[in-house]
Structure formats: structure tokens, C-alpha cells
Amino acid sequence: MNNDIPVLQLGPQGEVMAHAVDACVHCGFCLPACPTYALLGDEMDSPRGRIVLMKEVLEGALPLEDAAPHLDRCLGCQACVTACPSGVPYGELITSFRGWSEPQRERSPLDRAKRAAILKILPAPRVFSVAARVGQYAKPLAPLLPAALRAPMDLLPERVPAMQPSAEFTPARGKRRGRVAFLAGCAQQALTPNFNAATLRVLARNGIEVVIPEGQGCCGAAALHTGARDEALRLVRQNLGAFDPGDYDAILSNAAGCGAGLKEYPVVLHGLPDEERARAFAAKVQDVSEYLGHLLREGDLERPMPTSRPLTVAYHDACHLAHAQKIRLAPRELLRAIPGVTVAEVPEGDLCCGSAGTYNLEQPELANGLGVRKAGNILSTTPDLIASGNIGCHTQIQSHVRRQGSWVPVMHTVEVLDLAYRGEL
Amino acid sequence: MTVRRRTPEKVALNTTSPAPKPVSNGAPDNPLAAELTHLLGPKKVLSARSERLNYRYDAIQFGETPLAVVLPESTADVVVAVRAARAARVPIVGRGAASGLSGGAAPLQESLVISFTRMTGLTVFPERREARAQSGVVTLSVTEKARPHGLIYPPDPASFRTSTIGGNLGENAGGPMCFKYGVTGDYVRALEFVDEGGEVHELTRGAYDLAGLLIGSEGTLGLITEASLRLTPPPRYTRTLMASFPEVGEAAEAVSAAIAAGAVPSKLEFMDRACTNAVEDFLAIGLPRGAGAVLLVDTDGDDLETVEEERALVEAACLRAGGTVRRAATDAESAALWQARRSVSPALGRIRPQRMNEDIVVPRSVLPDVVREIRALGDASGLPVVQFGHIGDGNLHPNILFDPRRESPRAVHDLAHEIALVAIRHGGVLSGEHGIGTMKRPFMREAVDPVTLGALWSVKHALDPRGMLNPGKILPDEHGDGAHAHP
Numbered sequence: 073m074n075n076d077i078p079v080l081q082l083g084p085q086g087e088v089m090a091h092a093v094d095a096c097v098h099c100g101f102c103l104p105a106c107p108t109y110a111l112l113g114d115e116m117d118s119p120r121g122r123i124v125l126m127k128e129v130l131e132g133a134l135p136l137e138d139a140a141p142h143l144d145r146c147l148g149c150q151a152c153v154t155a156c157p158s159g160v161p162y163g164e165l166i167t168s169f170r171g172w173s174e175p176q177r178e179r180s181p182l183d184r185a186k187r188a189a190i191l192k193i194l195p196a197p198r199v200f201s202v203a204a205r206v207g208q209y210a211k212p213l214a215p216l217l218p219a220a221l222r223a224p225m226d227l228l229p230e231r232v233p234a235m236q237p238s239a240e241f242t243p244a245r246g247k248r249r250g251r252v253a254f255l256a257g258c259a260q261q262a263l264t265p266n267f268n269a270a271t272l273r274v275l276a277r278n279g280i281e282v283v284i285p286e287g288q289g290c291c292g293a294a295a296l297h298t299g300a301r302d303e304a305l306r307l308v309r310q311n312l313g314a315f316d317p318g319d320y321d322a323i324l325s326n327a328a329g330c331g332a333g334l335k336e337y338p339v340v341l342h343g344l345p346d347e348e349r350a351r352a353f354a355a356k357v358q359d360v361s362e363y364l365g366h367l368l369r370e371g372d373l374e375r376p377m378p379t380s381r382p383l384t385v386a387y388h389d390a391c392h393l394a395h396a397q398k399i400r401l402a403p404r405e406l407l408r409a410i411p412g413v414t415v416a417e418v419p420e421g422d423l424c425c426g427s428a429g430t431y432n433l434e435q436p437e438l439a440n441g442l443g444v445r446k447a448g449n450i451l452s453t454t455p456d457l458i459a460s461g462n463i464g465c466h467t468q469i470q471s472h473v474r475r476q477g478s479w480v481p482v483m484h485t486v487e488v489l490d491l492a493y494r495g496e497l
Numbered sequence: 498m499t500v501r502r503r504t505p506e507k508v509a510l511n512t513t514s515p516a517p518k519p520v521s522n523g524a525p526d527n528p529l530a531a532e533l534t535h536l537l538g539p540k541k542v543l544s545a546r547s548e549r550l551n552y553r554y555d556a557i558q559f560g561e562t563p564l565a566v567v568l569p570e571s572t573a574d575v576v577v578a579v580r581a582a583r584a585a586r587v588p589i590v591g592r593g594a595a596s597g598l599s600g601g602a603a604p605l606q607e608s609l610v611i612s613f614t615r616m617t618g619l620t621v622f623p624e625r626r627e628a629r630a631q632s633g634v635v636t637l638s639v640t641e642k643a644r645p646h647g648l649i650y651p652p653d654p655a656s657f658r659t660s661t662i663g664g665n666l667g668e669n670a671g672g673p674m675c676f677k678y679g680v681t682g683d684y685v686r687a688l689e690f691v692d693e694g695g696e697v698h699e700l701t702r703g704a705y706d707l708a709g710l711l712i713g714s715e716g717t718l719g720l721i722t723e724a725s726l727r728l729t730p731p732p733r734y735t736r737t738l739m740a741s742f743p744e745v746g747e748a749a750e751a752v753s754a755a756i757a758a759g760a761v762p763s764k765l766e767f768m769d770r771a772c773t774n775a776v777e778d779f780l781a782i783g784l785p786r787g788a789g790a791v792l793l794v795d796t797d798g799d800d801l802e803t804v805e806e807e808r809a810l811v812e813a814a815c816l817r818a819g820g821t822v823r824r825a826a827t828d829a830e831s832a833a834l835w836q837a838r839r840s841v842s843p844a845l846g847r848i849r850p851q852r853m854n855e856d857i858v859v860p861r862s863v864l865p866d867v868v869r870e871i872r873a874l875g876d877a878s879g880l881p882v883v884q885f886g887h888i889g890d891g892n893l894h895p896n897i898l899f900d901p902r903r904e905s906p907r908a909v910h911d912l913a914h915e916i917a918l919v920a921i922r923h924g925g926v927l928s929g930e931h932g933i934g935t936m937k938r939p940f941m942r943e944a945v946d947p948v949t950l951g952a953l954w955s956v957k958h959a960l961d962p963r964g965m966l967n968p969g970k971i972l973p974d975e976h977g978d979g980a981h982a983h984p
């Protein structure tokens with residue numbers, strides 16, 4: 073798309089943004105992929121429309137506050153990136169744009185406080201655990217609260233489990249095949265500690281030793297995608313310090329959002345001193361399903377035990393796995409490797425579930441609309457089990473599936489594998 | 498002629514509103530926007546500039562920011578909008594998904610844009626093999642909804658996941674399937690439209706084929722609100738093959754030979770080397786990057802033997818013309834090949850950000866000469882020129898790719914003109930399926946004789962006496978050279 077974006081005035085991220093705008097030929101192929109377009113049916117809330125809005129703001133032709141409502145509705149799910157034949161890096165555009173524009177946003181003090189609180193609580197597992205428990209006890213009060221506070225409470229599980237910090241080192245069992253570093257994650261440690269426990273067990277059983285390097289922090293994705301660029305840069309640098317890519321065969325994450333965040337480090341540091349190091353780091357990052365998928369294809373994955381009865385597993389593609397990281401096949405292959413499991417494809421599978429980071433807090437109505445639609449689509453496959461690879465999707469889907477009256481278990485892909493190894497499926 | 502007047506109160510078939518629609522940011526800065534907001538409410542009328550400026554483009558060009566945008570949910574809403582625009586003397590531009598490639602949905606002046614994306618009512622009547630669709634229905638969803646009843650809707654523009662039935666009717670869209678099965682217009686049994694005065698009409702195809710006149714009129718004669726579409730059972734068997742050739746002309750020779758030998762493939766598409774490579778960058782499915790041109794062919798029918806026989810005929814013709822043939826072994830493989838073909842056009846964005854898109858049709862007998870002449874023109878011009886298209890119909894899309902910061906728009910325009918002249922010189926026409934819009938309007942006087950042009954103007958005057966419907970599209974200025982439109 074023709075543009076007059078003043079690249080030089082915008083710094084290194086300006087280049088990233090202008091390149092993305094340039095590459096868009098406004099063909100509209102991305103429209104049907106976009107969840108907000110599917111719900112609202114207007115051009116401003118479509119990827120193509122948002123690209124034009126960002127272009128206008130960057131050119132100085134449109135005030136930021138006029139474009140903001142539509143840009144705020146973007147989930148960052150990157151379904152549009154998968155759909156775009158022209159190769160427009162929309163994810164890089166919106167992230168860079170949010171980082172550039174956030175300092176200029178006029179926000180009410182309450183709004184600012186809320187955002188600051190989210191960014192403080194979410195990445196700190198212990199704080200989150202306490203907050204979640206407070207939230208849990210406050211649940212009966214929910215109807216009295218404003219919608220923005222009610223939404224996150226609805227997502228809390230019935231019982232917030234106790235924190236179980238993972239060991240810093242997990243040795244391989246049997247023949248040692250590899251050594252990986254693991255990003256322990258934030259909110260997930262508090263809400264679903266079994267994700268990490270199961271991941272460590274499955275890796276160890278397959279001969280992989282796992283290190284959880286000290287000094288690691290939040291991946292920074294939440295900060296980055298809400299436009300808190302300085303905070304994001306701090307976290308990125310902290311992790312680049314904590315993980316030495318030379319020490320490990322791979323750096324693993326079991327949360328799609330975090331994995332995508334880690335893979336984004338070179339873009340975040342584009343034009344800054346640590347760019348090269350970020351590149352070396354990102355080259356090592358893999359999602360746990362991607363890593364196990366390699367083992368499977370090499371014939372190195374230990375064979376899971378058959379299920380006690382035939383099981384239909386509805387696999388939900390997390391946006392940050394399927395669209396941001398392009399990982400679709402590996403989790404399905406892992407599930408299919410369990411004798412007795414059939415993987416069901418979810419209708420409208422490419423449409424985001426509406427969770428997307430802080431979206432539930434910022435856009436509760438749209439998030440809810442998408443959650444309802446996703447749960448309905450998943451349940452239409454009459455699954456015995458629902459699997460996905462992301463904590464955000466997990467809580468969103470679990471809460472909406474329950475609200476539609478179903479008690480079918482919702483699990484992480486590695487949890488399913490872990491149960492199969494133990495013969496408990 | 499069956500023109501039946503209807504009351505404007507007629508409601509939508511079923512309006513889908515899955516989530517609370519946001520209210521327009523508002524602040525109308527002109528009387529029309531204010532009046533429409535008053536009449537239809539802020540959920541159906543966009544009046545803030547940030548909202549309106551997203552309704553000034555289609556997939557090929559940017560136009561003027563409209564004064565207001567209406568997102569109707571029923572025919573009645575359209576009537577209200579048309580009457581208000583008429584009272585305010587503001588021109589009206591209809592818009593579907595804005596995937597058009599000739600500038601049709603881009604307003605050339607301050608206008609009211611009526612965008613049909615929320616009119617998505619769709620009902621299938623399997624017993625009479627028919628679907629009734631509101632104009633905002635996405636093309637592909639007609640087949641999706643009909644398939645459980647053992648039926649499909651064949652017209653399949655490459656944009657069928659995005660484009661709307663209204664836009665398809667506006668452009669009389671075609672697609673790969675159209676070689677054997679026909680274009681959009683061949684599947685329309687009846688349609689409902691709102692005229693320039695805000696009256697609702699229901700047209701069938703009897704007597705004067707007024708519906709046929711509306712089809713392909715690019716929103717210049719009326720606004721289509723609903724259509725009854727013919728559905729057909731899908732063929733029981735389909736076989737796909739891909740053939741690659743060292744040189745473009747050879748691919749065209751193979752096409753002529755295959756058809757001369759009596760094959761009637763259901764799809765017969767071609768893409769040249771630049772296209773193949775751009776798509777391979779996107780999909781990485783193993784297309785032959787080195788080939789000068791690739792043909793994609795489907796043969797289909799209810800009798801497997803005939804289908805295989807036809808594929809063999811095409812295969813033989815390809816081999817004789819110097820090609821290499823690969824048969825798609827599975828459904829997944831052929832689906833991937835067809836997705837590749839559908840992605841050609843936008844994938845070209847990877848080469849240059851801007852393009853001038855031609856849409857010529859020539860007799861099949863001259864195809865080899867035409868593709869070679871265009872190849873030569875491109876090579877001589879120094880601009881990247883690529884070719885693809887529904888070659889079975891003689892429908893070619895030579896595209897001139899350019900970067901406006903590096904390459905002169907004048908040179909691009911001149912080259913486009915030369916390419917158009919190649920088609921006309923070989924007995925071809927200017928537009929196969931993408932319409933005239935603003936892109937090919939400057940060439941209309943060369944393509945259509947003055948008497949015929951006069952007849953077209955008479956039709957326009959009869960249906961749109963004040964010239965309020967999508968002005969500046971298709972027809973050149975009545976008393977001028979009509980060459981004002983810019984690429």
C-alpha cells in the first residue's frame with residue numbers, strides 16, 4: 073500500500089511498520105479469518121481496515137484517539153497473517169504500533185491503574201496466586217462489580233490450586249537424549265501447576281534433562297502486546313541474560329503465547345544492540361509440542377499406552393501456536409500417537425477463542441461472544457476430552473464449556489500425553 | 498418483463514447479529530450523515546472520519562472518503578438510505594467485500610457508501626435446487642450451506658472466501674469452474690434490487706432480461722439486495738493434474754490442442770513463473786519454481802472412465818507441447834494446488850506493492866501469440882509483467898507490478914494500454930470478469946463502437962436519470978474523452 077510514513081522519525085520500529093504497510097495490497101483475503109470482522113462485519117474492525125488506520129495515524133493524517141477503539145479490539149491472534157498471501161507481517165505491525173502509540177494515549181487514571189495492575193500481577197506467579205485466591209473468595213460478590221472486573225473472575229477456576237514451584241533441574245530417565253531449558257511461565261504456575269509438572273515428567277521419560285534457569289522472568293509478551301514497551305524491553309533483556317542458548321539443545325515453552333513472545337525477541341530488539349543475541353536465542357526456542365513432535369518423527373518418542381476405551385479428543389488450535397508459530401501438525405500427531413485416540417477437528421477452528429492475553433479484561437463483550445462461539449463449536453464434535461497448548465485458551469474454553477453445561481475435561485496436550493504414559497487415560 | 502413492486506417494509510431473511518455491534522464514534526460533519534444517523538441509528542450508520550475512510554478503497558485502488566457509510570441489515574434499510582441520499586443529492590456507491598479489482602467500490606467523489614456485509618441472510622431450498630441469498634452473503638458460504646443437501650453453487654472467483662454475492666453480481670464474477678459451468682449470471686434465477694428512487698423490484702429472467710442487465714452493471718443501475726441462485730449437484734468424480742512448461746507459449750499451445758482434441762476440463766488455469774514463485778513463497782507446497790508456465794487442470798463428471806479419459810487427453814496435449822505432467826494423487830494434493838492458484842493475485846504483492854491488473858479475453862486459437870506478445874512487451878518495458886488466468890476461456894490477467902516511488906505511473910499506464918491493444922488486435926475484449934470500473938474506463942471508446950456506447954448510455958439514463966449511482970464507473974464521459982480516471 074502506498075504510504076508516506078516518516079520512517080526516519082519513528083526509529084527502528086518505524087521501518088518495521090512501514091514495511092508491513094507497504095506489503096499490504098488491500099485484497100481483503102484476510103477478512104474472513106478475522107474474529108472481530110466475523111462478529112462486527114465492518115471494515116474498521118478488519119485486518120485490512122486496521123492496517124489503513126495505522127497507516128493514517130503514522131502519516132499524521134488521523135488522530136490516534138480516533139483509530140484507537142478499532143485497534144484496541146484487535147486480539148493479536150494473527151489469523152490474518154496465516155491468511156495473507158502477500159506476506160504482510162501484521163503481528164509485527166500491531167505490536168510495534170502499540171509500543172509506539174501507548175505513551176501518547178490519553179487514559180483515565182482508573183484505566184492506567186488497571187493496566188499497571190495487570191502488568192504487575194500477571195507476570196508474578198506468587199502475586200498472581202494470591203490475587204487469584206482473593207478473587208476466588210470474592211466471587212460471590214461478582215454481580216456487584218463492574219463488568220471489567222467481573223470478567224476475569226468468571227474465568228477463575230472453582231478452586232485455585234496451591235503453588236508448586238518446579239525443581240530447577242530434572243534429570244533424564246533412561247538413556248539421555250538431550251538437554252533443554254524451560255520457561256516456567258507466570259500465571260500458569262498459579263492456575264494450572266500440572267501443566268509444568270506434566271511437561272517435566274513427559275520430557276524426563278523421553279530422556280530429556282530439563283533446566284529451569286534461575287533469574288528468568290516473564291516472557292514479556294503481555295507487556296509488549298499492551299504497548300508497555302519499556303517494561304517489555306526490560307524483561308527481554310533479563311531473559312537474554314538468564315538463558316544462554318549455547319548451553320541447550322532447545323529452549324522450551326509450554327504456553328503458546330509465551331513461546332510466540334520469545335520467538336519475537338529479534339523484532340523487539342530490531343535496530344538495538346542485542347539484536348544478534350536475540351536472534352541466536354529465538355533460533356533455539358520451541359514449543360514443547362514442536363520438540364516432542366521431532367522426537368516422534370525420529371522414532372524416538374516413547375510409545376504411550378493405549379486408552380481404556382476409544383476417546384475423541386477435540387484439539388483446539390491456540391492462535392499463538394497455529395498462527396504466530398505455525399505449529400498445527402505436531403500436537404495432533406502427538407495425540408494421535410496415543411492408541412485409541414481420535415482427534416476431532418473443531419469447526420471454525422481458525423477463529424480465536426477470545427482469550428488473547430488481557431482481552432477478557434479490556435473487551436469483555438467481544439471476548440465473551442467469541443468464547444460462546446468457540447465452546448459451541450468444540451462441543452459440536454461431542455468430545456471426550458478437549459486439548460490445547462495455551463493457558464489463556466484453557467481458562468477461556470473451560471469456563472465457556474462449563475457455562476454451556478458440559479463437564480468434559482479440558483487439558484494441555486502434554487497432560488494428555490502424561491496420562492497416557494501412566495496408563496490413566 | 499416481470500417487475501413486481503414490493504413494499505419497502507420487507508425484512509431481512511435473517512439478520513445475524515452474534516455480538517453487540519459497536520455504536521459509531523459519531524460526530525457527523527455533514528447533513529446527510531446526521532440525517533441517516535437519525536433515521537437508522539448509530540449502529541447502522543458510520544459517520545466518524547476514522548470509520549468512513551476505510552470505505553474509500555477496493556482491492557485495487559483508493560478513492561474519496563465517503564460522507565457517510567450505511568451498513569444495512571435489511572432491504573428496508575437500503576430504501577431509507579437511498580431516499581435520504583437522493584434528497585441530499587449525494588451519489589451512492591454500493592459495496593460488498595471490496596475485493597473488486599477494477600475500482601468499482603471506490604468512490605470517485607463525496608458519496609454515500611452502502612456496504613452490504615451485514616446482510617447475510619441465506620436460505621437453501623433443496624427441493625427446487627435454489628438458494629435465496631441477501632447480497633452480503635460470502636460466496637463460499639452458499640456452497641457450504643448447500644453441500645449437506647448434495648448441492649453446490651459453482652461460480653467460484655478466486656476471492657470466494659471474501660467476496661459477496663452482491664459484488665459477484667455487480668461484476669458478473671467468474672472463476673476456474675466457469676469454463677465448463679458458466680459465470681455468476683448463469684446461476685441467477687431472480688433478483689431483488691432497489692432503484693435510484695428507492696423503489697424495490699423483484700426481477701426474474703423472463704421477457705426483457707432486466708436482471709441480466711443489472712448483473713455486471715457494477716452498481717451503476719441499481720442496488721441488488723437479494724438473489725435466487727441456482728444450485729447443482731456436484732460431479733461425482735474430479736481429477737486434477739498439473740503440467741509445467743519451459744516457456745509460456747507452450748502452455749497456451751497445450752490448451753488449444755487439448756480443447757481441439759475434444760476435452761472439456763472443468764477448470765483450466767495457468768500461471769507463469771513469477772506467479773508460481775510468489776505463491777511458493779507463501780505456501781511452500783513444492784510448485785516447480787523453474788518452469789516458465791504451469792497449467793492446472795481439473796476434469797470432472799459422474800462417469801469415472803470419461804473423467805480419466807479426459808484427463809489423459811489433456812495430459813497427452815501437454816506432453817506434446819513440451820510439458821511435464823504431475824497427477825494429483827489425493828484430494829488434499831489437489832486442494833493444495835487449487836489454493837495455490839487462488840493465492841496468485843495477492844501473492845504478487847511480494848514482488849511489488851502496486852499493480853495494474855488487466856483482465857483480457859482472447860479467442861483460444863490466438864492464445865500462444867497473445868501470451869508471447871505480452872511477455873515480449875513486458876521484457877521490453879523493464880517493468881515486471883506477470884500473467885495468469887482462466888486460460889481455458891481465453892481469459893488472461895496480465896499484471897504490471899510496480900512501486901510508485903520507483904516506477905513512473907505514466908509508463909505503467911502506457912504499457913497497460915498496449916496490452917489492452919494486443920487483446921483487441923487479436924479479436925479479444927477488455928474485461929473478462931473483473932469489470933470495467935475506473936481501471937478500464939479510459940479504453941472503452943476503443944473497445945466499444947459509438948452506436949453501442951450510445952445504447953449503453955440510454956440504458957443508464959433510463960435507470961439512473963440523475964446519474965447518482967456509482968458515477969465515474971464503466972461508461973466514459975458522454976461528451977468527453979473519458980480518460981480522466983487514473984490507475
Ligand SMILES: Cc1cc2nc3c(=O)[nH]c(=O)nc-3n(C[C@H](O)[C@H](O)[C@H](O)COP(=O)(O)OP(=O)(O)OC[C@H]3O[C@@H](n4cnc5c(N)ncnc54)[C@H](O)[C@@H]3O)c2cc1C
Pocket residue numbers: 099100555556590591592593594595596597598600601602613632653654655656659660661662663664665666667668669670671672673715716717719720721722839842843930931967
Ligand atoms: C485475490 C483476488 C482474486 C480475485 N479473483 C477473481 C476471479 O477469479 N474471478 C472474478 O470474477 N473476480 C475475481 N476477483 C475480483 C473480485 O473478487 C470480484 O470482482 C468480486 O465479485 C467482487 O465482490 P465484492 O463483494 O468484493 O464486491 P466489491 O468489490 O465490493 O464491489 C464490486 C462492484 O459491485 C458493486 N456492488 C457491490 N455490491 C453491490 C450490490 N449489492 N448491488 C449492486 N452493486 C454492488 C460495487 O459498487 C462495485 O462496482 C478477485 C479479487 C481478488 C482480490
Ligand code: SF4
Pocket residue numbers: 095096097098099100101102103119120123152155156157158159160162843846
Ligand atoms: S490479506 Fe494481506 S495483503 Fe490482503 S488485505 Fe489482508 S493484509 Fe493486506
Ligand code: SF4
Pocket residue numbers: 105106107108109118119122145146147148149150151152153162
Ligand atoms: S490479529 Fe486477529 S483480531 Fe487482529 S486483525 Fe488479525 S485476525 Fe483480526
